[in-house]
Amino acid sequence: MLHLYDTATRTVRELALREPGAVSVYLCGPTVYGPPHLGHGRATLVYDVLRRYLEWTGLRVRLVSNITDIDDSIINRANAENRPWQEITHKCEAVWFEAMGRLGVARPTDVPHATDYVAEMVAMIAQLVDIGRGYITNDGVYLNVASVEDYGLLSNQRLTDMLEGGGDRDVVGAENKRNPADFVLWKLAKPGEPSWPSPWGDGRPGWHSECVVMSLGLLGEGFDLHCGGMDLKFPHHENERAQAVALGKRFANHWMHNGFVVDAEGEKMSKSLGNVSNLVDLMEQYDPRSYRMLLLQAHYRGPVSVGRENLEAATKATAGLDSFASRTAEVASADPDPTVLERFRERMDDDLDTPAATAILFETVRRANAALDSGEPEVAGLAAAVREMCTAFGLVLVAADDVPAEVAASVAALDAARAAKDFALADSLRAELQSAGWLVETTKSGTTVRR
RNA sequence: GGCGACGUGGCCGAGUGGCUGAGGCAAGGGCCUGCAAAGCCCUCCACAUGGGUUCGAUUCCCAUCGUCGCCUCCA
Numbered sequence: 090m091l092h093l094y095d096t097a098t099r100t101v102r103e104l105a106l107r108e109p110g111a112v113s114v115y116l117c118g119p120t121v122y123g124p125p126h127l128g129h130g131r132a133t134l135v136y137d138v139l140r141r142y143l144e145w146t147g148l149r150v151r152l153v154s155n156i157t158d159i160d161d162s163i164i165n166r167a168n169a170e171n172r173p174w175q176e177i178t179h180k181c182e183a184v185w186f187e188a189m190g191r192l193g194v195a196r197p198t199d200v201p202h203a204t205d206y207v208a209e210m211v212a213m214i215a216q217l218v219d220i221g222r223g224y225i226t227n228d229g230v231y232l233n234v235a236s237v238e239d240y241g242l243l244s245n246q247r248l249t250d251m252l253e254g255g256g257d258r259d260v261v262g263a264e265n266k267r268n269p270a271d272f273v274l275w276k277l278a279k280p281g282e283p284s285w286p287s288p289w290g291d292g293r294p295g296w297h298s299e300c301v302v303m304s305l306g307l308l309g310e311g312f313d314l315h316c317g318g319m320d321l322k323f324p325h326h327e328n329e330r331a332q333a334v335a336l337g338k339r340f341a342n343h344w345m346h347n348g349f350v351v352d353a354e355g356e357k358m359s360k361s362l363g364n365v366s367n368l369v370d371l372m373e374q375y376d377p378r379s380y381r382m383l384l385l386q387a388h389y390r391g392p393v394s395v396g397r398e399n400l401e402a403a404t405k406a407t408a409g410l411d412s413f414a415s416r417t418a419e420v421a422s423a424d425p426d427p428t429v430l431e432r433f434r435e436r437m438d439d440d441l442d443t444p445a446a447t448a449i450l451f452e453t454v455r456r457a458n459a460a461l462d463s464g465e466p467e468v469a470g471l472a473a474a475v476r477e478m479c480t481a482f483g484l485v486l487v488a489a490d491d492v493p494a495e496v497a498a499s500v501a502a503l504d505a506a507r508a509a510k511d512f513a514l515a516d517s518l519r520a521e522l523q524s525a526g527w528l529v530e531t532t533k534s535g536t537t538v539r540r
Numbered sequence: 541g542g543c544g545a546c547g548u549g550g551c552c553g554a555g556u557g558g559c560u561g562a563g564g565c566a567a568g569g570g571c572c573u574g575c576a577a578a579g580c581c582c583u584c585c586a587c588a589u590g591g592g593u594u595c596g597a598u599u600c601c602c603a604u605c606g607u608c609g610c611c612u613c614c615a
Contacts, residue, residue, distance in 0.1 A: 119615075132615035162613070244610070250542040251611050272612065296613090318615030319545095328612080347615070348545090351608075386564060387553060392546080392608075399552060402565035409564090412578055444554045448563035458579050462572085512574055519576080530578050537578095 091143070091438050093314075094390060096243055096322060096344040101440050104343055107313055111149040114140070115304040115341065116197065117317040117325065120157040121181035122166050125188045127350045127395050130368040132318045134381050135347045135389045137194040137483050139316075142437055145481040153307045154197035155300060156182055158204050159293050164282060174283055188368055192377045193483055199307055203299040207285045210294045210302050213336070214274045214287075222335040223274055225289055226265040230275040235268055237331040243344060244323035272328050274298055297328035304329075305338060315341030322346050351392045371400070378484060379404040385443045385482055406451075407484075408528075413454050413475065414486035415530070415539060416461065423469035425477045429453050433478055443482070450478045492538055496527065500536050507531070 091104045106112060116136050119129055136152070143150050158178040167174035186196065203210075214230055217223035222236050234240045234248065241247050248270055273295040278284035284291035304312060317326060326344065333340035352366075371380060380395070383403040387393040429449065436445040457471035479486055492500070499518055506515040522529050527538040 117615080120613090126615080128615040130615085135615090160613090244543080246543055246611060270612075319609075320614050323610065324612040325614090349609075349615080382564085383552090390545090391553090394552080396552095398565080402552065405566095406564050409578090416578075442554085444564095445562070448554075451563055455580080459581090462580060507574080510574075516575075523577090528577075531573080531576075532578080533573085 091146075092440055093343060093345055094440050096326075096346050099245070102343075104314060106148075107311055107342070110147075111151065112143050112314065113308040113312040114150060114152045114314045114316060115300070115308060115312060116152060116154040116315075117300060117321055118154040118156050118197075118200070119181075119185055120160050120162055121178045121185060122160065122163040123181065125185055125368040127366045127368055127371065128318060129185075130188075130192060130371070130380055131350050131384060131393065131395075132316075132347050133189055133194045134192060134384050136316050137192075138381075138385065138443065139345075139441060140195065141483040142441070142481045145477070146434070151199070151308065152197045153199040153201065153304060155303050156185075156200060156202045157296070157299065158182070158202050159283060160203075160296060184369070188372065191372050192368075193381065193485060195483070201303040201307065203294065203303075206299055206302050206306070207294060209306060210298045211275070211285070211287045213298060213302055213332070214294075217274065217332065217335055220335070224267065227277075228265050229273050229277050229292065229295075230289055231266055231271040232274055232328070232331060232335065233267065234270045234272065234328075234331055237334050239334070240270075240331055241327065243327045243330060246323070272297060272324065272331075274332075297325055298332065300325075300329045301332045301340075304341070305333065311339040311342055313341075314343045314345055316345045317347075319346045319348055347389045348392050350395050352394070352396070366395070371395075375400050375404055376407060378407050381482070381484060382407045382447075385447045385484070388444055389441055410450075410454065410475075410479070410484070411487045411539070412530075413458065413472075414488040415537060417457065417468070417472040417475075418488045420461070420469050420472050423473050425473035426453070426467070426470040429471065429474040430477060433474075433481070437481070446478070447482075450475065450482075453478070487539070492527075496522065496525075496538060500538055503529075503531070504536050507536075 092101050093104050094101045104112075114136075116132075119125065140150050140152055156178075159174075163174050163177055166177055170177075189196070214223060217232060218225065218230060221233075223230050223232050241251065244251075252268075252270060274297075275287055275289060275292050275294060277290045277292040282293070284293060304315065315326065315329075322344075330340050371377075379400050380403070383395065383399050384393060386403065386406075433446055433449050436442045436449065439445075453471055453475050457468050457475060460466075460468035460471060476486075499522055503515055503518040503522070506512070506518060519529050519531070522538060526540060528540065530537050530539075
């Protein structure tokens with residue numbers, strides 16, 4: 090069974106399942122106000138690999154991932170561009186899922202939208218007010234975090250230490266809060282802002298409430314796993330948890346956080362630093378599978394540098410796997426080599442050790458290639474194991490494509506020229522195909538081409 | 541100020557108290573090939589610095605230096 094690092098206990102421990110055979114996962118999704126960046130790509134790929142792996146081991150996975158479609162950033166952009174805010178959220182969500190599709194990220198089983206859960210959020214906030222944990226000010230409703238016993242558990246910070254820190258940052262809404270660490274549950278609307286009715290006046294929900302309502306609503310109390318980027322640990326996840334704890338509800342049983350994408354200088358890519366790189370741009374320049382490969386070769390909890398050199402290395406590594414898929418396309422199907430898969434699972438079950446698992450994948454490819462060269466029968470089981478591992482990674486290999494008729498004709502002419510030992514003609518045909526972007530592999534049994 | 545991560549070969553990036561050290565990319569040599577490509581084989585043998593623990597440390601401990609993150613916008 091899978092063991093994962095748990096942020097709450099700061100240990101690697103077994104992912105206990107509330108219901109045998111099924112996994113309930115909540116993943117914090119994007120706020121839809123701009124194009125997806127590399128960090129979004131990393132998070133969704135990490136959890137897509139998690140999901141594929143869990144499914145590959147035979148578990149049913151329910152993955153709930155929200156869309157935050159009301160938020161200050163959305164309103165600010167709408168105002169700046171003088172457009173309806175829904176136009177922005179609809180457009181950005183479409184771009185998001187198109188990008189995820191290209192990355193090969195499977196759509197979550199549930200995609201709840203914050204704006205569809207406002208009534209539920211209002212009800213939850215009312216409860217918090219009723220039990221004296223939430224309080225009303227002249228600009229909204231806040232949660233009294235001091236009333237939450239183990240506030241700071243996830244971020245491993247004590248409330249008093251947090252209050253001392255923060256350097257020169259401004260405390261949002263400081264003048265209205267009883268305690269600077271309190272966070273807003275409901276924001277009263279200013280004129281012209283989108284709003285929903287509530288007992289405290291028209292307004293909109295604070296950021297952290299939606300995930301509490303949607304995760305508990307769709308997955309129920311004590312769901313198995315809550316995921317997101319390291320930067321969500323605090324304040325977002327801490328504050329989600331605080332609300333659930335304040336209500337006396339069992340929240341996530343296990344917390345998983347992925348590391349940052351850093352640039353060539355090792356700095357985090359983020360909105361605040363203004364060095365965000367766009368995921369869509371990456372996919373225009375590289376095979377989207379390259380990003381998945383790059384991430385598989387690093388551990389999900391560490392930082393990863395996404396630069397030109399890394400992406401090119403990953404692209405070539407992926408191309409090697411495609412070559413393998415092409416040259417084993419005709420290999421008879423067989424049961425996958427059990428020893429290989431056992432080793433693979435052992436590595437993956439140890440906190441999703443994809444770097445070690447990809448090492449097993451490449452080693453198996455090499456062994457299978459060698460077996461194929463020497464005509465040994467074990468190639469079938471090894472090739473089947475490779476296919477299994479790729480499935481578990483969500484990595485789709487591309488064997489030789491259907492090629493256009495004119496290309497097929499050139500290939501046939503090339504083989505004919507070689508048979509006739511007209512090597513000058515053969516070489517020129519090959520050069521032509523190569524310059525048209527085809528990878529030409531000439532073997533005794535004939536020529537294959539692929540992109 | 542508080543909390544935390546990291547420093548590995550030409551590059552990226554795992555991992556381990558010894559059995560001389562994943563994997564990818566790059567480079568060099570070889571096999572194969574008409575020549576290439578693809579594939580296979582071989583080579584290039586590293587753990588920031590200074591102490592300590594130990595029979596033995598890259599791995600554990602302490603210190604130092606350096607890089608980075610979080611401390612209410614963030615995947």
